[in-house]
Every structure is written in structure tokens, then in C-alpha cells.
Amino acid sequence: MQSKANVRRVRVNGRRGIYYRLGADGKRRYEITYRDSDGRQRWKTVSGGLKDAQTALEDIHGRRRRGERVSPTRATFAEVAEAWLATQTQLRPRTRASYESLLRVHVVPRIGRLRIAEITEDDVAFVIAEMQKGDSKAWTIRTALTPLGRVLSYAARRGFIAVNPIRHLERGERPSPGRREMRILQRGEITALLDVADPRYRPLLAIAVFTGLRLGELLGLAWQDVDLGDGVIHVRKQLDRDGQRVAPKTPQAMRDVVLMPALGRLIREHRLASRHSRPRDLVFASALGTGLDRRNVSRRGLERAVERAGLGDPSRPTLRFHDLRHTFASLLVAQGMNVVFVSRQLGHASPDITLRVYAHLFDSAEHSRRASELLDAEFGAIVASRTTRDVF
Structure with a gap:
């Protein structure tokens, strides 16, 4: 003994x-x-x-x-995750529910029993590897890393761990979903789409193409937000997936979007034909005056119009509702609008985001204008003199 x-x-x-x-x-x-x-x-x-x-x-x-908090605990990851979720009262209900689901389904079953103080970047890499084995898509994995990272940051702030181990992941350990190719409609395609659209959805699709509003912003639009006199739409609310009008996620998303006169006339006609036209009524409402369902708008409004217009080319990316927003951005860029104006119209958090998403459009437009100027300067006189000789 x-x-x-x-x-x-x-x-x-x-x-x-x-x-x-x-x-x-x-x-x-x-x-x-x-x-x-x-x-x-x-x-x-x-x-x-x-x-x-x-x-x-x-x-x-x-x-x-260094002033860092040191407060060791025997709590497990699952316990700390539960405590973190309890503090997230500022999150939208749907976002909080999404985080809870991602942790419960993908993270807690794998590392929930580990003490928070013992979790390292190897454990995070293990979660990623196991999700990949289970055929989870790269986008799902990256989405799950968001609440996982926030739980670990919560633990670090309280001194349970020295540093968030996600920061130590190697570049190749973070799954990259890759950027989906955007689909931008050309003039003839816009015409074809709106020509065959269901009359109930045509105004909505037209406003989407020529204002770039997100689907939630369109569905949350009230008549009091539409100023036909000044030719602007005041984006102040959006319709969430539970049918509630809520504030946009960022302050920059609250913006004033310009209306071209023809679109203003279409909106005026839509209001006259609507049974729900009081200031606080939704611009796009059901027969009962409630918000439209997102899936119905996409399926009955956009997808059927795409099929009727013959725009379902299998060699090109499927046209999503968000591509109408990309189309509006391309129209602004093609008209020579600068990145700051485009960013404000789209409600991006900063012009940097606009450049990252639409850099190729700005680059193409700038090169086109520059090429036109250079060619005209070098050969314009030749063309003009030749034309003159042909005429006389």
C-alpha cells in the first residue's frame, strides 16, 4: 500500500x-x-x-x-455553450435558433463532454473532419464554425481558456465553399422575364430588378415607405421568415433607393389595384393583408417566369431571386455610377464589400470606357475621314 x-x-x-x-x-x-x-x-x-x-x-x-482574465473551470463545452446561448438576447429569434441547432447537431455530440479548458485547435479540426465524413457541405461546416467560435471567444473572455483555438487553425483546415457564379440578366432577358411574369408578381419582380432590394426588404415594404413625389423608396424594415416586420441587420441597410419614373408609375398603378393601400399596409400583401411567403414568391413568381421566358439555360447558373439584385448592381455600374453610390444603393456595410462582390463589373466597365476613349483618340479621325469620302 x-x-x-x-x-x-x-x-x-x-x-x-x-x-x-x-x-x-x-x-x-x-x-x-x-x-x-x-x-x-x-x-x-x-x-x-x-x-x-x-x-x-x-x-x-x-x-x-497582459490584463487577460484567468478563471479556470471544470465546466464542459456543452455547459459553456448553454451559458453563452443564454446571454444572446440581442440575437434575432431565428438566428438564435439556428445557432442552437448547429451546436446541438454538429458540435456538442463531438466535443460537448470535453472540459472547455482542454479544447484545442485539434478538437476543432476534429469537428470539421467528422462533419466532412458525414457529407456536410463546406458552407454548412463554415456556418457551424460561427457559433462554435463565439462560444470559444466567450470562454476566452471569461478566462476559461487562454485563446480561442479557432484562430490557430491552418488555412487548409477551414473549408472553403467557393463563390457561386452570379447570374446577371441582360436587357433582352429582363424584358422577356417581365413580359411573361404573372401579373400578381410582375410589380415585385420589376422593383427587385430596378432597385436591388433584398427579398425580405421587398416583402417588408409598406406604402408609407414609398415616396413617389421624390422618387425614392425608404428601406426601413424587412420581413423576417416568421412574417414579422423587423429592422434590417445593419444600419447601412436602412437607406433611400432611387426610383426611375417608369417604375414609379408602375408602383402607383399597383397601389390603385391593391385592396391594401393604406400607409401602414404592405406593398406586397396577401388577400388577408399579411406578408407574402418567400417560397411562394420564388416559386410562383420568379421560377415560373423564368420557365416561360426560356431563361432556364442548363449551361448557366440557375437564376435565383438574389440574382435580380446582382442585375441591378450591374445596371448601376454600366451607367458609370461610382462604388460609393452603388454601395449605398445596395445597403452594403461598406464600399469594400461592394468592390469584393462586383470588382469584375467595375473593372469591365472601366476597361470598356478606357478602350473606347483610346480607340477613338487613335483611330477616330480615320473613321471620320473615310465616312466623309463615302458620303461625298
Whole structure:
């Protein structure tokens, strides 16, 4: 039987805060002691030898000197995730439910039982690898990393862990879904689409093409937001997936979008024909005055019009409702509008986002204008003189 002398802590000479115990095999098991951010004395067993114990102690002292919170816990990832979710009262209900589902389905079954203090980037990489084995798409994996990363950031802020391990993932360990090729309608395609659209959805599709409003913004539009006198739409609300009018996600999404006169006339005709035309009524409402269903708009409104117009070319990307927004952006760029104006009309958080998404459009438009100017400067006189000789 092992004696008490063998299991008691023994202080390492000359190494303050480092102790060891002798195991049954005669080997030393090192422990360190320190004060956490709340002033409580803590003990921690360290794997490895004396150097590893010294490194672990210096790391904790370094974090304290940098002002980082050190507050170790025996809580598991699942417990910390539950605590984090309870604090997310500012999230939209649907977003919170999505985060809860992603954690419950993809993350907690894999690392939920691990103590939060023990989770490393290898554990995060394990979650990613397991999701890939289960045929999860890259986009789903990246989406699941969002609440996972926020839980770990929550733990880091409270001193449960030193740093969010997601930051240490290697580039190749983060799945890249790749950018879907956008579908931009040309003039003839816009004409064909609107010519065959169901009369109930034609005004909605026309406004989508020529204002770039997101589907939720269109469905959340009230008549009081439409100023036909000044020729603008005031985007102030959007319709969420539960049918509620809520504020847009970013302040920049609250914006004034210009209306061309022909679109203003179409909107005026739509209001005259609508049974719901009071200021607070929705511009696009059901027979009962409630918001339209997103799927119905996409399927009955857009998809049927695409089929009737013959725009379902299998060699090209499927036309989504969001592509109508891309089409509006391309129209603005083609008219020579600068990136700041385009960004404001689209409600992007910053012009940088607009450039990242539509850089190829700006580049193409600029090159087209530049090429036209250079060709005219170099050869314009030749064309003019030749034409003159042909005429006379």
C-alpha cells in the first residue's frame, strides 16, 4: 500500500509555485499553483516534466500581466455553450435558433463532454473532419464554425481558456465553399422575364430588378415607405421568415433607393389595384393583408417566369431571386455610377464589400470606357475621314 509520504505535494526547490507528487511507479507528477483573476488559489496538474510545469506557470503569469482574465473551470463545452446561448438576447429569434441547432447537431455530440479548458485547435479540426465524413457541405461546416467560435471567444473572455483555438487553425483546415457564379440578366432577358411574369408578381419582380432590394426588404415594404413625389423608396424594415416586420441587420441597410419614373408609375398603378393601400399596409400583401411567403414568391413568381421566358439555360447558373439584385448592381455600374453610390444603393456595410462582390463589373466597365476613349483618340479621325469620302 502506498504511504501518505508518497502522495503528498512536495515543493520543487528554487521553483516557486511548482510542486510534485510521486506516483506508484516512482515518477513525478508536477502541479502548479497560482492566483486567478478573482484572487482564489488554484492548482493545476501539468503533463510532462519540470520544464513543462515551468512553461505552464509562466504562461498563466504572462496572461495576468497582459490584463487577460484567468478563471479556470471544470465546466464542459456543452455547459459553456448553454451559458453563452443564454446571454444572446440581442440575437434575432431565428438566428438564435439556428445557432442552437448547429451546436446541438454538429458540435456538442463531438466535443460537448470535453472540459472547455482542454479544447484545442485539434478538437476543432476534429469537428470539421467528422462533419466532412458525414457529407456536410463546406458552407454548412463554415456556418457551424460561427457559433462554435463565439462560444470559444466567450470562454476566452471569461478566462476559461487562454485563446480561442479557432484562430490557430491552418488555412487548409477551414473549408472553403467557393463563390457561386452570379447570374446577371441582360436587357433582352429582363424584358422577356417581365413580359411573361404573372401579373400578381410582375410589380415585385420589376422593383427587385430596378432597385436591388433584398427579398425580405421587398416583402417588408409598406406604402408609407414609398415616396413617389421624390422618387425614392425608404428601406426601413424587412420581413423576417416568421412574417414579422423587423429592422434590417445593419444600419447601412436602412437607406433611400432611387426610383426611375417608369417604375414609379408602375408602383402607383399597383397601389390603385391593391385592396391594401393604406400607409401602414404592405406593398406586397396577401388577400388577408399579411406578408407574402418567400417560397411562394420564388416559386410562383420568379421560377415560373423564368420557365416561360426560356431563361432556364442548363449551361448557366440557375437564376435565383438574389440574382435580380446582382442585375441591378450591374445596371448601376454600366451607367458609370461610382462604388460609393452603388454601395449605398445596395445597403452594403461598406464600399469594400461592394468592390469584393462586383470588382469584375467595375473593372469591365472601366476597361470598356478606357478602350473606347483610346480607340477613338487613335483611330477616330480615320473613321471620320473615310465616312466623309463615302458620303461625298
